[in-house]
Amino acid sequence: MDSDDVELVFPDVPRSRLDLAIRDLLGSAQEVLATEGRLRSLLKASRVVADELELPVVLRTIVEAAVELVGARYGAIGVVNQEGMLEQFIHVGMPDELIAHIGHLPEGHGVLGALIADPRPIRLAHLSDDPRSVGFPDGHPAMDSFVGVPVRVRGEVYGNLYLTEQLSGQFSAEDEQLLSALAATAGAAIDHARLYDESERRRKWSAASAEITATLLSDDSEQSLSILAERVAVLADADVVCVVVPLGAENMSVEMAGGALGERFVGSTFPEQGTLAAQALASRQPILADRGDDSAAAPELSIGPTMAVPLTSADNPMGVLTVSRRAGSTRFTVTDLDMAAEFATQAGLALRLAAGRRDAQTLALLEDRGRIARDLHDHVIQRLFGAGLSLQAVAGSISNPTVRAKLDEQIESLDDAIAEIRTAIFTMTAQASARPLSLRHRVIDTVGEMAALFSDSPQLSFGGAIDLLVPTALSDDIIAVVREGLTNVARHANCTQASVAIVATTTSVTVVVEDDGVGLDPQEQRRSGLSNLDTRAANHGGGCLLTARVPSGTTLSWSVPLSQGSEA
């Protein structure tokens, strides 16, 4: 067996050479295989990344592919904003409870910041050895090995891919190269996704625009503004959308607001000086800002990224649409601004059309009322008056007292009818003429409001040129007298009929509120409402009297003198 052994002996040197050669060959082959495998992994990762269309999914897929590609425990992609801070940070490998414990995502300091400042790959064996490292917050898991590569989209740095904790120790140069290759694919995929996202958003804005236009043209103004604000909040992914309108010369107010935070803003007013809304209104140009106007009055209303877009109709700026996200949220892009501005133009046009149509309706209504009032005056009153005069003439020649009394009663009711028609004419010809409301209008409105307290609406009559003779300074008092007088009657009198009469002469104005109810309760002679009315009369040198009526009920008579020549 020894000879066999001898036969099997090969010279040392050649054997070791061959061994080495075979070993090298095998090694190279394995290396080729490994490289090929990794290239396959890269290809697979690239394909997965490129398959996605939705940007958030694309970003997550990129991180997942990168982690798998280089065998890292943790991976993340950070999206960098214009200030060089991290705007988004999408990560994998970190358990949720740990994230909750740490409390915030990286903002872009330390090594992450270094990569942002100088977008070239960084590969470290030990993160903590690097002078740029700033350490980890409490509860953060240990991270040792690190590799980071920039992700460029169309030549501009979009963000960075970060990988830590290579499972077998260190990241290799090859890992870095593979990651760089994946980053290039990722850049293209992000670009693709952004284009898709943009076209998708454009489609949604334009669909919404058409829908809003239809709504604005069919609804009343207040509701349509609210719909508008809510839609924009959804479309722009905003937390609050306000329709801001000028209020007087120096202030603005939030007429309507939508979005999650909308309710807090509705109805708030603020000085327009220096605000985004005022700038947008003045320049009639949309404005993009990183943060909204701070509200001095309500600091809790301060908001983050904001777009201010003028809502114009024809040449008239009607207001401003402000679209905002919470502080610290993703900023709006120029594309967002474009779309919001286009939307606002459409909406402005629709609002204008809707307002025009409402005006036309109001106009038609006013003209109709004017015509009816003229008819009532020209025909109805004349006929009643003429007929009444004839009746009166007949009555004069009748000697039978019963018949005569009947005729007088009829004449009286004709006069009442004429007086009522006169008030109706006044109401119809003037109701819409708004500011400042004349005293008679305010009285009509007040009695109208109080009518709900009575089974029959209180009768209302005017005597004398009330609007002309009663000074404006007395208006509030007279309205208060009518209101309190009727309230007392409704509360205590238990009456079937109440009436209000206001009579003005050049020397005095008198308000009389009567009812046919249960009459005066001696226990309640001086009700607080009445002492209040006393004071109101005394302030103007007048007086107030509550008396019993026959057969039942009370008469409240409130009267103040009018000084000669005092201005109405």
Place this chain on the structure above:
Amino acid sequence: MTSVFLVDDHEIVRRGIADLINAESDLDVVGEAATIKQAFGRIAATLPDVAVLDVRLPDGSGLDLCRDIRSAHPTVVCLMLTGYDDDEASYTAVLAGAAGYVLKDIRGQNLIDSIRRVARGEILIDRSVPLRIVSTATTPSDPTTDLSMRERQVLELIAEGLTNRQIGERLELAEKTVKNYVSGLLGKLGMERRTQAAVYRTRHRDDS
């Protein structure tokens, strides 16, 4: 005996009023008309002491008629008869240069009493009323009553009780020109100013 002329386009109204007046021993209806055209000639022919004029006539405004009568025949005093309310009637009477107004109420001796008083030369409109109208109209609060310089001057003279002719002399304007200003004023302050104001606001709301 006071002579009275009636202008109203409703026969039934003229009839009723004439009966009422003729029942009084000291009053006498000397003529009637249903339109401005008829009225002007007939009043010139009869020269009554008092003319009772409806504010709305088929061929124009009773206010214009009143001013024309006052200019041409200053001895004829006018009473405006109106179906509108006191406020409206006060404007009407002042702008028309009438001695007073009577609402179309059936009862009471208001019309008869008023005819007697104006025939005696009384002015039934309180002196403060024209002043109030001037001050209200010249307060620039309402674009529809935004009066021009000339219109204000004319209004102030109307409030003083001047006729168109007298205003023309005072402002060195032709009577016809004064008439145009008065028409402008009536449009801005007169009968249907409120409806017009409402329409105006609606029309101009987006331009403000």
